[in-house]
Amino acid sequence: MSEAANPYLLEVESVSLSFQGVKAISDLSFKVRRHEICSLIGPNGAGKSSLLNVLNGVYRADAGWLHYDGERFDHLEPLEAARRGIGRTFQNNALFKKMTVLDNIVTGLSKRSTVGFLAQALALPAARAEAARFRERTEQVIDFLDLQAWRDVPVGQLAYGLQKRVELGRALIAEPQLLLLDEPMAGMNADEKVEMSTFIADINRELGTTVVLIEHDMGVVMSLSAHVVVLDYGRKVGDGSPSDVKNNPEVIAAYLGTVH
Amino acid sequence: MGLFLETLIGGLLAGTMYSLVAIGFVLIYKASGVFNYAQGSLLLFAALTFVTLHEKGLSFPAALAATVVVLIAAALLIERWVLRPLANRTQITLFMATLGLSFVVEGISQGLMGAEVHSLDLGIDDVPVFIGGLMFSQFDAVAAATAAVLVTVLALLFNKTRIGVSLRAVADDTRAALSLGINLNRIWQIVWAVAGVVGLVAGMLWGARQGVQFSLSFVVLKALPVLIIGGFTSIGGAIAGGLIVGASETLAEAYLGPYIGGGITPWFAYFLAIAFLYVRPAGLFGERTIDRV
Amino acid sequence: MSQLLAPPADFTGLSALLNHPAPIVLHQRRWHGPLVALVLAAVLLPTVANEYWLSAILVPFLILSLSGLGLNLLTGYTGQTSVGSAGFMAVGAFATYALLVRVPVLPLPVSILLGGLIAAAVGLLFGVPSGRIKGFYLMVTSLAAQFFLEWVFSKFPWFYNYGSSGTISAPHLEVAGFNLNTPAGKYGLVLVFVLALTWVAVNLVRSQTGRNWMAIRDMDTAAAVVGIPVYRYKLLAFAVSSFYLGIAGALWAFAYLGSASAQSFGITRSFQILFIIIIGGMGSIAGNFVGAAFISLLPLLLDTLGQNLFAGHVDAGLLQNIQKVIFGGLIIWFLIKEPDGLVRILSSIKERLALWPLRL
Numbered sequence: 001m002s003e004a005a006n007p008y009l010l011e012v013e014s015v016s017l018s019f020q021g022v023k024a025i026s027d028l029s030f031k032v033r034r035h036e037i038c039s040l041i042g043p044n045g046a047g048k049s050s051l052l053n054v055l056n057g058v059y060r061a062d063a064g065w066l067h068y069d070g071e072r073f074d075h076l077e078p079l080e081a082a083r084r085g086i087g088r089t090f091q092n093n094a095l096f097k098k099m100t101v102l103d104n105i106v107t108g109l110s111k112r113s114t115v116g117f118l119a120q121a122l123a124l125p126a127a128r129a130e131a132a133r134f135r136e137r138t139e140q141v142i143d144f145l146d147l148q149a150w151r152d153v154p155v156g157q158l159a160y161g162l163q164k165r166v167e168l169g170r171a172l173i174a175e176p177q178l179l180l181l182d183e184p185m186a187g188m189n190a191d192e193k194v195e196m197s198t199f200i201a202d203i204n205r206e207l208g209t210t211v212v213l214i215e216h217d218m219g220v221v222m223s224l225s226a227h228v229v230v231l232d233y234g235r236k237v238g239d240g241s242p243s244d245v246k247n248n249p250e251v252i253a254a255y256l257g258t259v260h
Numbered sequence: 261m262g263l264f265l266e267t268l269i270g271g272l273l274a275g276t277m278y279s280l281v282a283i284g285f286v287l288i289y290k291a292s293g294v295f296n297y298a299q300g301s302l303l304l305f306a307a308l309t310f311v312t313l314h315e316k317g318l319s320f321p322a323a324l325a326a327t328v329v330v331l332i333a334a335a336l337l338i339e340r341w342v343l344r345p346l347a348n349r350t351q352i353t354l355f356m357a358t359l360g361l362s363f364v365v366e367g368i369s370q371g372l373m374g375a376e377v378h379s380l381d382l383g384i385d386d387v388p389v390f391i392g393g394l395m396f397s398q399f400d401a402v403a404a405a406t407a408a409v410l411v412t413v414l415a416l417l418f419n420k421t422r423i424g425v426s427l428r429a430v431a432d433d434t435r436a437a438l439s440l441g442i443n444l445n446r447i448w449q450i451v452w453a454v455a456g457v458v459g460l461v462a463g464m465l466w467g468a469r470q471g472v473q474f475s476l477s478f479v480v481l482k483a484l485p486v487l488i489i490g491g492f493t494s495i496g497g498a499i500a501g502g503l504i505v506g507a508s509e510t511l512a513e514a515y516l517g518p519y520i521g522g523g524i525t526p527w528f529a530y531f532l533a534i535a536f537l538y539v540r541p542a543g544l545f546g547e548r549t550i551d552r553v
Numbered sequence: 554m555s556q557l558l559a560p561p562a563d564f565t566g567l568s569a570l571l572n573h574p575a576p577i578v579l580h581q582r583r584w585h586g587p588l589v590a591l592v593l594a595a596v597l598l599p600t601v602a603n604e605y606w607l608s609a610i611l612v613p614f615l616i617l618s619l620s621g622l623g624l625n626l627l628t629g630y631t632g633q634t635s636v637g638s639a640g641f642m643a644v645g646a647f648a649t650y651a652l653l654v655r656v657p658v659l660p661l662p663v664s665i666l667l668g669g670l671i672a673a674a675v676g677l678l679f680g681v682p683s684g685r686i687k688g689f690y691l692m693v694t695s696l697a698a699q700f701f702l703e704w705v706f707s708k709f710p711w712f713y714n715y716g717s718s719g720t721i722s723a724p725h726l727e728v729a730g731f732n733l734n735t736p737a738g739k740y741g742l743v744l745v746f747v748l749a750l751t752w753v754a755v756n757l758v759r760s761q762t763g764r765n766w767m768a769i770r771d772m773d774t775a776a777a778v779v780g781i782p783v784y785r786y787k788l789l790a791f792a793v794s795s796f797y798l799g800i801a802g803a804l805w806a807f808a809y810l811g812s813a814s815a816q817s818f819g820i821t822r823s824f825q826i827l828f829i830i831i832i833g834g835m836g837s838i839a840g841n842f843v844g845a846a847f848i849s850l851l852p853l854l855l856d857t858l859g860q861n862l863f864a865g866h867v868d869a870g871l872l873q874n875i876q877k878v879i880f881g882g883l884i885i886w887f888l889i890k891e892p893d894g895l896v897r898i899l900s901s902i903k904e905r906l907a908l909w910p911l912r913l
Contacts, residue, residue, distance in 0.1 A: 056778060057778075077777075078777040078778045079777050079780065079781075079782055082779060082780030083780060088778050090775070094775035095775070096767060096771035096772060096776075097771055097772075098770075098836070099767055099768070103767070107768050107779050108780075110761055110765055110768075110779065110781050111779070115761065117762060117789065120756060120757060120760035120761060121753050121760075121762075122753065122756065123756040123760075127756075131761075170779065295689065342885055345889040346888065349888075352634055352688070352689060353892065355689065356827075356831060356884065357884070357885050357888045357889075359824070359881075359884065360880070360881040360883070360885040361885060363878070363884070364877070364881035364882055364885070365881075366874075366877055367874040367875065367876070367879075370874050371871055371874030481696060484692065484693055484696065485693060521708045521709065523704060526700045526703070526704060527697060527700035527704055530694075530696050530697030530700060530701075533693045533697075534694055534697060537685065537686045537690055538682070538685055538686075
């Protein structure tokens, strides 16, 4: 689908989700333009992570549809979402704890592998060439994210903030079309947040990656995003540019008592 | 029709034997979240200890009491040396530890008490009994009765005593129980001791049926399908699971066996469990867990 | 209507992003020297070792290492617990036997390889439930496999060619005219298979396949999110693991035992192989050899100790039970102290151990 015809890469249409009777998301709809950075904000438990999980197929919505790159889905399997260029990071760092930083990031490229099993088993030149190519790209990402010092460290031993960077590396190495980031700056100090914001802004600018991120730090949200969606108790209470949303009385009410 | 009923009921009664073994597992799983592979060896150990003491001259009740004391001591040791160090590890790790434990217990059992088969006479003859024109094994009937008594005792223990309530609290939510000041280690010791006694009862019955010998410890493997079908966390489930497995096995052997060569009881239950897991991944009575990412 | 994202030819986006070339940092392979020496030593061993050592210690050690390797690929690397390894060994043994007896035109190595492939197919079949059954419950499928296969190979006389004793033995062990029915010959046969299959395992484990397996082990939901076809790789792990186990089974039956029956591949053997990988180190290649060495040598050690310390007055049965207690105790100890097994302990002791690159 040409960009002119559909400026929206992602559209959430009337999505609902409940767990054992508790409604996590109620009839949620919003659209995300291509190449934009959209922040998802709201108090804890508002359903933000659940929404991200629905977007890349980890959860199945009870109702509603997703439109991605012009196609409509009522559910997208995680594998399919990955193949279609959706990258994801998780709040609790869904990294492969026993594997090194390097190996974790390389797994981001597994869907790009074209070498067969036998070629790998017998270490044929094609397999070795691909491995070298992948290794080179991984080194680039490691360089970009300043992770050289921890390249061979098992990820489980790293600090939380560093793990988040590794997860970002893993998500971005395959040059995703859409990046879903769940609290990419949680647990970071001010300097680290600036660094992370720069990484995200660079990725968005240079690769054209559309970003949807969940974030609590209002300063980051305001400076980084062009579009903000506010959730409260699973419902949308705000949708617009950062300044629109900042002055929305419903949003302010939802946040009363949770000022950062 | 009569033959079918007889086979079915025979299977159900045999199933109560499985249930007895499974109850021991459920107790430990509920309290400490571990599938105790060593339950089988403890069964063997308990039965062997009893039989050896009895043969050495102790009277039936004295040997029983002494064995219970030994089991309590064993539970204390196990809690201290195996469970506590492995407190927060994965289920698989704990299972493997119990695998190792089973070897230790077996080695000690047979090292100290020998590997010969001991016969165990409980004074219950395995004679056929006729009720309503159908034939049952007297032994199986007694086993079923014993299981019923045991379950009642356990139910009373869990619901009426303070310890029992603590046990259930721990099973429900370990962290909350801890914050209430419940001594987790003590609970584990108690549970393992009780499981040991349950194992003793099961071991004695199994031993009386097929002699107290090494293969007794393999009965634990059959407990897995029983627990999968009945769920790991409920005694009622253990009973239901045992009955289902016992009945299905026996019926399958009688009706399916002749077509494919017979002797299918060693493996039939496992396939049943696989089929079950496809339909109900959490078992009949088990709790459904949600993967929160 | 939308296309799946086609792989970009050379990641131009990323390069632009970084606007400087990638630093070239490749792992230096330092292992060539010591490893070649080890292999050479293994090959030359028959010239110095006596027959007892070859046939009673080294051959079973090598085959057990191979079995451990097979199980490790499935359980240690992919995280799918299996207690049915011996069942798949049995498939390999009996399949190879069927080929040796019924298709004698095939050379021995080919029959063994085909036996492995047949075991792989059976393993694949028993791996099917792994898409639906996760974690601890999966054990029930390997238990089903173990007991079912044991039953099949004792119940149906076709498998042991209608022999009265239910055992199978190789008609003759020879390759291209060379008689292998000697201790050195059997050792050589086993060594070739073990070396070749270990090399393949190292390749696999260092490649995409190995990484995907480990990703599945560490967190399979994340693996799917990253784009790894989890179910397909699980099935692959079952198949490859059973391939290794099948070949090990054939070698066990014909190059070690001489003749075997379904009982040679009982559940005790499955547990033994599980112990090898726990003690040696799960998720490690070298660990299998370390674990197998341990399991092969410990009984010997105990026997010798018993003979020497008690002037031969120790009951064989008692020794076995002591062995059991030691094994069990060690399993528990390892799980508590060093879940990565002996291999980790050894590598902590000797950082530059030649086997280092085989340990991921």
